[in-house]
Amino acid sequence: QKEVEQDPGPLSVPEGAIVSLNCTYSNSAFQYFMWYRQYSRKGPELLMYTYSSGNKEDGRFTAQVDKSSKYISLFIRDSQPSDSATYLCAMSDVGNQFYFGTGTSLTVIP
């Protein structure tokens, strides 16, 4: 079993829809949770970072962590065509290694 599981999609939604992206994990020691956005042929760029449980909001993006269920989510409100990308979840414990999901491909249709 992989440390981090993420549905690869692809996910296709109409412009303006609410998008929900999810990851599950198995290591209860994970404390830092991240979401990256990766455009085609580009490097991953940090979108959201959360420490421990709870919600974090940044504009149209909300990151949610439920440590009791070992489940994290990223919500995108009022989705735009420019949100079309691959979204990767990542997490770490207090060490130096990061564990990534395989990414979910999202297309927002105008």
Next chain:
Amino acid sequence: NAGVTQTPKFQVLKTGQSMTLQCAQDMNHNSMYWYRQDPGMGLRLIYYSASEGTTDKGEVPNGYNVSRLNKREFSLRLESAAPSQTSVYFCASSGGARDPFFGPGTRLTVL
């Protein structure tokens, strides 16, 4: 402020050739990483360096070597390239157990 830079951007090698991928960061981060990204496999850690002078193997180290030249630079060497090493290589750096910053990547094809 350039962040993480990688050279070259693209490279084509023949089987058995060697090459070095260069990475540099200007964020004064202690930790640096080399990942490869393949379709359906996600990001897989090749090697990492928790601090200047230390390196450790990741998930897929075979066929690679690394050098942490100083705090800024971390290079990845392929001694004898194989077609299985065709991939996109990303360097990343981090100031701790959170949010690594990634470079733009190197697309490597081994024929």
